[in-house]
Amino acid sequence: MPPARRRRLASRRASKRPRRADSSSHGGAEDDGTPLTDEILVGIFAGLPEMADLVRCAATCTRWRRLVSSEAAFICRTPRPWPAGRFVRRLALGFFHRDAAAGPRFTPTASAARSRLPGLLQPNVLVERLNALVERPENGPRLVASRNGLIVADLRRGRRDRAIKLCVCNPMTGEVDVLPPLSGEDGLGRYACTVLTADDHDQTSDPPPPAYRVILFYNTCRSNTAFRSYSSEDGVWSPETIRGERLGKKQMGVGVTRTSVVVYGGKVACWFAKNAVLALSLNTLLPQVLSRAFVDGNTILGVSPPPGRRLCTIQMIFEAPTGYWPRRVALRVSKLNRSIHQGQEEDEVEVIQVEQHLPADVTTGQLRWFCEKSGVVLFTAGCSHGRSEVYALSLDKKEVEKIASHEAGGGGGGDPWENLHGYEMDRVAYLATLGVGYRTGG
Structure with missing residues (x-):
């Protein structure tokens, strides 16, 4: 068919198609051939059960790509977990760490830096907002949790301030929610916390889960361990729940107050304590200290790669060169059996050699963080000089x-x-990145 005739037929068909009220703002370049409005399409996208379906929709045309990325917060109100048994490596964007002079700082991975993600790669905005919430920024804020695209920071001015003052931040948007302060009769000492979002639930959740939920546990002055939860929907802390015996100071040390993983379909949160794993049922807030022959020190909790996604411990092995034996640096990944009780089933062990990836002058190594969705382990290496x-x-x-x-x-x-x-994107941030090229003209 001659080009001139094709243009006339296309113009005739377009004149018969109902005009969308919101298509004029995009100059007609997003015409996808459907008479549906943006609102109807977004409603359809929100009902899709799988993340893969949303990604395919975003790849269909320019208009659908814009709607999926710009309306990701509304679309993800429906619980829609990541595909079971998968790691999405692009979700790991980097890590936050504490700068003594300026508070939290963000360092991106090379892939995140190349993607030019808006908001996240401008950490000064978040730092300024956090520092504005404390009277003496040199004493805070201090990050205490990071999961599903959110971070939790402690805003206390100093060690003498016994009331816990937390805030939940979204580095992708710069939003900061300050939670009501918590304090006991004699104040609250060491504590551990984690944050859960709709990513930890499935589409069968009824009622729908809140935007986020903070789980906090700590020792009381009466030799017990107490638990509280905060829901973004209710805006208040739950009453104090006393469960079990008081955890010792060693168990409430640095390890248990930093990293956590959520396993078994979002039902159990786990922390690595002194020679043990502390498992907390998120439905009943019933804790269980799982005593085993765990290796203390350079060990963190993680989730094994697919298939299975089982709870595992990750230990760093560092052996300096001696005589004819070369240096050895490896990660020992031990997949724990489902019952997690000692003696019922042997753990599966995998050793990953990493010395070939490190400079020759590396003398020490330390595990720091595990990113649950991407399966990325962050560790530091001490070098000469x-x-x-x-x-x-x-x-x-x-x-x-x-x-x-x-x-x-x-x-x-x-x-x-x-x-x-460590910091990973959640579903909202991941879908928003699908429109980066659209917004930047890439």
């Missing part, structure tokens, strides 16, 4: 990437990666 580097290891692909390096004498003392928290 005081240099310290941060690496990311993908458990499923066995790939290692250097993220950051700090030279001795660069200002400040102590650990340059203090209070390191």
Whole structure:
């Protein structure tokens, strides 16, 4: 058919099609051939049961790509978990760490830096908002949890301030929600917390889960362990629930107050404590201390690669070269059996060698964080002349990437990666990134 005739037929068909009220703002370039309005399409997208369906819709045409990415917050109100047994490596964007002079700082991975994600790669906006919430920024804020695209920060001014003052932040949007302060009769000491979102539920949840939920546990002055939860929908803390015996100071040490993973379909949150795993049922807030022959020290909790996604411990093995034996640096991944009780089933163990990915002058190593959705382990390596580097290891692909390096004498003392928290996108942020090329003209 001659080009002129094709243009006339196309013009005739377009004149018979109902005009959308909201298509004029896009210059007609997004015409997808359907008479449905943006509102109807977004409602259809919100009812799709799988994340893969939404990604396919975004890839269909320019208009659908815009709607999926710009209306991601509304679409994701329906609980829609990631496909079972999968790691999505692109979700790991980098890590936050504490800068003694300026509070939290964000360091992106190379892939995140190339993607030019709006908001997240401008960490000064978030830092300024957090520092504005405390009277003495040099004493805070301190990050205490990071999951599903949200981070939780402690806003207390100093150690003498016994009331817990938390806020929940979304680095992708810069939103900061300050939670009501908590304080007991004699104040609250060490505590641990985690944050849950709709990513931890499935589409059968009834009623629909809130935007986020913070779980907090701590020791009371009466030799017990107490639990509270905060729901973004209710805006208040639940009453204090006393469960079990008081955890010792060693169990409530640094390890249990930093990292956590959620397993068994969002039903159980786990922390690594002193030679044990603390498992908390999120439905009943019933805790269980799982005592085993766990290796203390350079060990963190994680989730094994597919298939299975089982709870596992990750231990770093660092052996310096001696005589004819070369240096050995490896990660020992132990998949725990489902019952997690000692003696019923042998754990599956995998050893991942990483020494070939590290410089020759690396002398020490320390595990820092595990990213649940992407299966990325963050660890630091100490080098000669005081240099310290941060690496990311993908458990499923066995790939290692250097993220950051700090030279001795660069200002400040102590650990340059203090209070390191890995950061991953949630479903809303992931869908929003699908429209980055659309908005930037890429």
